[in-house]
Amino acid sequence: EAQVTQNPRYLITVTGKKLTVTCSQNMNHEYMSWYRQDPGLGLRQIYYSMNVEVTDKGDVPEGYKVSRKEKRNFPLILESPSPNQTSLYFCASSLVGGFGQPQHFGDGTRLSIL
């Protein structure tokens, strides 16, 4: 089954404790992206990757890191999480970036930073 898989689905942690949210897709998609969803703000893009070893900042990259060493994986790293990063996070992928391609989303990761 074609899917985008995120782990963990839920995480409660404390300020400053490094964490990684994994994202994997099995559709051989070139483009992958991370979003955060907050009430009243909709979806905001954090980082995206057009292909392996190519990553770029989205609209709200501060406090986050990403890497794209393999085509299928695109982990999101919070080196020193803070309470303002409490949010619902989504990973998404598409066949290519741009060109009007629709995106496929994971089921989300709810992070709570205390």
Added chain:
Amino acid sequence: GDSVTQMEGPVTLSEEAFLTINCTYTATGYPSLFWYVQYPGEGLQLLLKATKADDKGSNKGFEATYRKETTSFHLEKGSVQVSDSAVYFCALSAKNRDDKIIFGKGTRLHILP
């Protein structure tokens, strides 16, 4: 820059009512337009799309027509069901490489039995 504006929610309707969720956009060129749906506890799913002016996207009884003259892509359904309760996002993607998808803020829909 490109942007998407959709009606604020929540929208509450009775079962079998007619639904319209308004969406307008600002973009240079001729973007592709999308509606995504997010059911509780899940990620966004593509509901329908249209890639050029006057195209009509349709799926699961929902429809939206790409109106270039009014820069709109309103979502409609003739008879909603309780299972349609979800958050709906309008989005656009310009057709150039490197152009990202721009999402509206979402409209929460509640359908009462």
